[in-house]
Amino acid sequence: MLLKHIHQRARRVIRAVQEAIHRPRPVAMRLLRRSPYLGPILVRSWHRRRFEQRMQRPLRLSPPIDLNDHLVHRIIYDRDPRLKVLCDKIAVRDLIRERLGDAFVVPLLGVWSDPRDIAWRSLPDRFVLKPNHSSGPVALIRNAGDRDTQALTAKATEWLRHDFFDSSLEWGYRGLPRRITAEPLLLGPDGGEVNEAVALTFGGKVAAIRIFIGGKDNPDRSDNWFDRNSVRLPFYSLKYKLGDYVLDPAMTTRIIVAAEAVSAGFSHLRVDFYLTADGLKIGELTPYCGAGMIPWNRRGCDNVFGQFWDNPSRINEIDDLGALIEASD
CATH class of the missing domain: 1.10.10 (Arc Repressor Mutant, subunit A)
Known part of the structure; x- marks a missing residue:
């Protein structure tokens, strides 16, 4: 006492x-x-x-139980040096290339330490500008109207002013070298806006796949979750609208093979894919998914994925992930 x-x-x-x-x-x-x-x-x-x-419940760290508990535990205590590689959007490209080959790496159009040095004339009409050392900031340049180089330079300069650790308090970002990167603005197979797939992995095994329809700045962005057999799952994140996407089993297989190869050796990673006209591309490998505050609409999601963190072998034993999550609410 x-x-x-x-x-x-x-x-x-x-x-x-x-x-x-x-x-x-x-x-x-x-x-x-x-x-x-x-x-x-x-x-x-x-x-x-x-x-x-935010979560309106106690945080449990001794031991962590749910997925969000595990994520906050990693943020506070895990000092695996590989976390800094994962958080650096330039350095992580070598890891992806080493495990999957060049085809899965999003091309780089340029890297600059000083935004005043950005070679605007060398960039295509459509591209993405973002910092390598943080999570969230991005500028999507779709046409000439978005190409205000003075405003973009000012925005990039502001990005580089801050060590992202000071706002996120996530160790993997602390002290990363700060750069501005440019990438092509990728297109989907139909030539339109690219959709995204997120694979939740535990111990190098994919537990579930999330598909986003619509870009990050699209107000109508929606999502659906699927199991390893392309079956739509009865839950969603509270952040986006529920979509009506149908996941092709062949695409599921490609996502699983790539995600498990790149996440091998990690207790948990979120593998973020773009579903492009040129096949799967990996945008990020995320160790701090949602900063440990993922807003599930079903309590069972947090609990079941927390169990998978503790025991990834269970993933292969589950016949009906949706029923397990419903039973865990």
Whole structure:
């Protein structure tokens, strides 16, 4: 009881320090979070508080149980140096190339340390601009109207100003070299907007596949989840509309083969594919899916995928993933 009381008092003190410092002096807070002794305590406290506020349930780390618990546990404690390779959108290309070959790597049109050096005239009419060291920021240039080089340079300069660790507190991003990359804006097999596939893997085994219809900036973007047999699953993320996509079994097989080859040796990875006119391309390998706050509409998703993290061999034993998730709600 005494230890529990001391721990609770310590957490209250840390929370008070955070609140006192963070608002008026964010620079000081960033420095404290990077300090070797107080930093890990502040980072743990921040992740726990954010998780419990957003997810409206306790965070369980000793041991982690659900998928979101496992993801936050990885964020706080896992220091596998490979995480930095996965988080760096330039370095990860070598891993993808080594395991699957060049055909799965999205081509690079250019890499720049200073946005003022971007060779705009060498870029095609359609391309994607994004930083290598963070998650989320992207500029999609579809036509001449999107090609405001002054505005894009200013946006890219802002991207490079920040170490993404200081906003995400995810160790894999800390201290990554900061670059701006340009890639072609990929097209789907019909020449239209490219769809995306996300494979959730555990221990190098695909547990489920998510298909996105519509681009990231499309207000009508929708998604569907499927099992390893292309059967649509009875759940969805609360972030997007439920779609009506039909996943071809041959495509499922191609996704599984590629995702399992590239994720081998990792307890969990989200493998992000583009379904392009030139076949499957891997956009990212994501170790911190949803920052550990995936908003499932069914409680059973979090629980079942957490079980797969602990025991990936179960994936091959499941005949009806949808029924298992419904039973776990």
